[in-house]
Amino acid sequence: MVLSSVLGFPRIGAKRELKKATESYWAGKSSVEDLLKVGKELRAHNWKLQKDAGVDLIASNDFSYYDQILDASLLFNVIPERYQKYSLPQIDTLFAMGRGLQRPATDSTPAVDVPALEMVKWFDSNYHYVRPTFSHSTTFKLNGQKPVDEYLEAKELGIETRPVLIGPVSYLVLGKADKDSLDLEPISLLEKLLPVYAEVLQKLLDAGAKSIQIDEPVLVLDLDEKVKAAFKTAYSVLAEKVPAAKLILATYFGDVRPNLDAVKGLPVAGVHFDFVRVPEQLDAAVEALSAEQILSVGIIDGRNIWKADLNKAVKFVESAIAKVGKERVIVATSSSLLHTPVDLENETKLDAEIKDWFAFATQKLSEVVIVTKAVNGEDVKAELEANAKSISARASSSITNDAAVQKRVAELGEKDTKRASAFAARLEAQKSLNLPLFPTTTIGSFPQTKEIRVQRQKLNKGEITAEQYEKFIEKEIQDAIKFQEEVGLDVYVHGEPERNDMVQYFGEQLKGFAFTQNGWVQSYGSRYVRPPIIVGDVSRPSPMTVKESKYAQSVSPKPMKGMLTGPVTILRWSFPRNDVSQKVQAQQLAFALRDEVNDLEAAGVTVIQVDEPAIREGLPLREGEERSAYVQWAPESFRIATSGVKDSTQIHSHFCYSDLDPAHIKALDADVVSIEFSKKDDSNYIQNFSDYPNHIGLGLFDIHSPRVPPQSEFEKRIADILAVYPKENLWINPDCGLKTRQWDECRKQLTNMVNAAKVFREKYA
Ligand SMILES: Nc1nc2c(c(=O)[nH]1)N[C@@H](CNc1ccc(C(=O)N[C@@H](CCC(=O)N[C@@H](CCC(=O)N[C@@H](CCC(=O)O)C(=O)O)C(=O)O)C(=O)O)cc1)CN2
Ligand code: MET
Ligand SMILES: [Zn+2]
Structure with a gap:
């Protein structure tokens, strides 16, 4: 019989219970016991939900209080000395590594001042993981036994689960060398790490685990030979030490074909493939497996919210069964469901026609089960017929098509993608x-x-009027400007108080989008987003930011940056359509933004920032045609949005959370770029943008952390940067926006930053 499986479920709770509990604990408003209780309730709830839906293989250890990769670092005791030395309770060490910790001494405890570890994008998603950070002195040992505890916790509830672990090769490859050990190659630590993995596997076996999901998502990346060879070493050692462990090696988000030579012959019980992304890899996958190995067929999308075409999915699974036989097939989600909102049932305001097109995590459980039942020959005729109806209703809906938008994109020409003059002339203007x-x-x-x-929230509930809200926002803008005067900044911003989120805010104002009330997805730690959903051709019915920018400009004579989110970032941080290419969706967004940029200029805004923090995460994971096309269309769509202005209008852009390729940044031709930088320990990274021809600001402090770097630290960073960059080109700014900080925190941070800038300004005056 074919079994159904889910690779992981969102842990945040349908009502964001985990966020509320964590933030309350951080604020000192509740105890660690309160927090742990909420965690336990969420796990129980999610397991039960899956069991009731009829899922056979339910994940455990997919829960985390912050990030599952950070959990693995704690489990293997990969805790840099700067955190170890405070001997904090385990959960506080976890949070200190995730978000930094700064607190004054008390009678019984010393002062703590430690920055967070680096946080980076999880493959091409908007989830961020905390990067494992290794040094020459790193040793591995088992610290606690979270996966075992959670397996037993489920068992006690009468629910048999399949524990999930990040695999040893991915764990190392996704990590980096600490600043004191830059010559260290993380993969060289493999042999030291494996005994600890074996220990965890043994403990899981002893606890009764029947199989274990071991995630090796790096298998969808371009890998060098050394890393490829590491798979063989890793899994041979594990098979030798824990021969009874039944491992299902999980890959997701891409094409494993180029690395199948590394997978072939591994002593694992089975391999999971993402056939939603790459259905074409079925034959090669089958061919790579031995006659005993299980094929886990990822066929329900873990990354998007569209209802699956179940009839098509059934056919696909049947074709897999035809190749390997029923006994060797598992039906699965393509990846963990972490990246999808929890439950569509909580959406009460969605248009009924559109709502029928979606499946959130909870609905996807049923999808997996229906496909499984179908291939097992159970009667799901009614379900499949209802599904076919939804699918064809969407395909023929009038909501998706807008002829005027399609015409504008079809007529796109070179004139739409170039500023009037080259940078030198613009700089002059x-x-x-x-x-x-x-x-x-x-x-x-x-x-x-x-x-x-x-x-x-009051506005949304109708408790205050639009006018009252608008007055409130104006007051917030005034306060933000007063704050910037006091701190002594040069180019102001209005502060974005009117925005719930930099992407959702635009989605809500653009035609062609749907948005949710409760469709939260974890972005990092306790920070969540509600990605808007692109359901049709996109256009801008009316100006989106002009009112606030104009107001801000009227309050102060200082230059005020207009502030927009770029086309690629809106696309990437929304749930995109799956019936039109990403390129076309980006171009439609770009034209809508072009009108906005031009309207801002017409309203007297002379500096306009168009953020593209997601441009790197959109880069296809592998080299090849798709990537070459992306590096053309992605910057081009930014230029469509920004090239309609006069030379004298200064275009800024901003990037964060990724190892950027300078070539891609150059292709945007922005006058000024600001780049997240403060957590890049690698001193070579500073060189990366040194030939950026236009002006640049390398982020000087980590905005995710409440920590206030002293002025001397800022001066040191600026001096380091000045050793590489011409002083005329340099801007002084933080890593990213300050929305997650408190006012008193950013007042101190920015004051030190501005004072450091003044030191250098005087020095070169
Ligand atoms: N989409 C997106 N992706 C991104 C970023 C980003 O800014 N946006 N930044 C990077 C890092 N990721 C981030 C993701 C989220 C947040 C963030 O601050 N999220 C907020 C939610 C933002 C939001 O939508 N807020 C709404 C709803 C706020 C809310 O919770 N309201 C309360 C009511 C008010 C209250 O009692 O607090 C409720 O509904 O219960 C609003 O402001 O209107 C949070 O988790 O706290 C920050 C960074 C990369 N990816
Ligand atoms: C994630 S990039 C954020 C850019 C945006 N303008 C902000 O400051 O919040
Ligand atoms: Zn940013």
């Missing part, structure tokens, strides 16, 4: 801005306080 040497600025958002969110 922009002298009218009268900026000092080392201009200081921020990236856009200021603290999104409780008060702002409460006012917005």
Whole structure:
């Protein structure tokens, strides 16, 4: 009989219970016991939900209080000395590594001041993991036994689960060398790490685990020979030490074909493939497996919210069965469901026609089960017929097509993608801005306080009028400007108080989008997003940001940056359509934004920032045609959005969370770029943008952390940067927006930053 399986379920809770519990614990408002209780309830709830839906193989250890990769670092005791030395309780060490910790001494405890580890994008998703950080002195040992505890916890509830672990090769490859050990290659630590993996596997076996999901997602990346060879070493050692462990090696988000030689012959019980992304890899996958190995068929999309075409999915699984036989097939989600919202049932305001097109995590459980039943010959005729109806209704809906939008994209020409003059001429024209040497600025958002969110909630509930809300926002903008005057910044921002989120806010104003009330997805730690959903051709019915920018400009004579999110980032952080290419969706967004940029300019806004923090995560995971096409169309869509302005209008852009390729940044032709930088320990990284021809600001402090770097630390960083970059090109700014900070925190951070800039301004005056 074919079994159904789910690779992981969202842990945040349908009502964001985990966020509330964690933030309350951080604020000192509740105890660690309170937090652990919420975690336990969420796990129980999610396991039961899956069991009731009829899922056979349910994941455990997919839960985390912050990030599952960080959990693995704690489990293997990969805790750099700077955190170890405080001997904090385990959960506080976890949070200190995830978000940094700074607190004054008390009678019984010393002062703590430690920055967070680096946080980076999880493959091509908007989830971020905390990067394992290794040094020459790293030794591995088992620290606690979270996977075993959670397996037993489920068992006690009468639920048999399949524990999930990040695999040893991926764990190392996704990590990096610490700043004191830059010559260390993480993969060289494999042999030291394996005994600890074997120990965990043995403990899981002893606890009764029948099989274990071991994730090796790096198998969808371009790998060098050394890493490829590491798979053989790793899994041979594990098979030798724990021969009874039945491992299902899971890959997802891409094509494993180029690395199948590394998978072939591994002593594992089975392999999982993402056939939603790459259905074409079926034959090669089958061919790579031995006659005993299980094929886990990832066929229900873990990355998007569209209802699956179940009839098609059934056919696909049947074709797999025809090749390997029923006994060797498992039906599965393509990846963990972590990347999808929890439950569509909680959406009460969605248009009924559109709602019928979606499946969130909870609905996907049923999808997996229906496909499984179908291939097992159970009667699911009614379900399959209902599904076919939804699928064809969407395909023929009038909501998806807008002829005017399609025509504009079809007529796209070179004139739409180029500024009038080259950078040198624009720089000359922009002298009218009268900026000092080392201009200081921020990236856009200021603290999104409780008060702002409460006012917005009141507006949404109809408890205050649109006018009252607008007055409130104006007051917030005034306060943000006053704050910037006090701190002494040069180029101001309005602070983005009117935005719930930099992508959702635009989605809500654009035609062609649907948005949710409760469709939260974890982005990192306790921070979640509600990605808007692109359901049809996109256009801009009316200006989206002009009112606020114009108001801000009227309050102060200083240059005020208009603030937009770029086409690629809106696309990447939304749930995209699956019936039109990403390129076309980006171009439609680009034209909508072009109109907005031009309207801002017409309203007297002379500096306009168009953020593209997701441009790197959109890069196809492997080299090849798709990637070559992306590096053309992605920057081009940014240029469509920004090239309609005069030379004297200064275009900024901003990037964060990724190892950027400077060539891609150059292709945007922005006048000024700001780049997240403060957590890049690798001193070579500083060189990367040194030939950026236009102006640049390398982020000087980590905005995710409440930590306030002293002025001397800022001066040191600026001096390091000045050793590589011409002083005329340099801007002074934080890593990213400050929306997650408190006002008193960013006042201290920015004051030290501005004072450091002044030191250098005087030095070179
Ligand atoms: N989409 C997106 N992706 C991104 C980023 C980003 O900014 N946006 N930044 C990078 C890092 N990721 C981030 C993701 C989320 C947040 C973030 O701050 N999220 C907020 C939610 C933002 C939001 O939508 N807020 C709404 C809803 C706020 C809310 O919770 N309201 C309360 C009511 C008010 C209250 O009692 O607080 C409620 O509904 O219960 C609003 O402001 O209107 C959070 O988790 O806290 C920050 C960074 C990369 N990816
Ligand atoms: C994730 S990039 C954020 C850019 C945006 N302008 C902000 O400051 O919040
Ligand atoms: Zn950013």
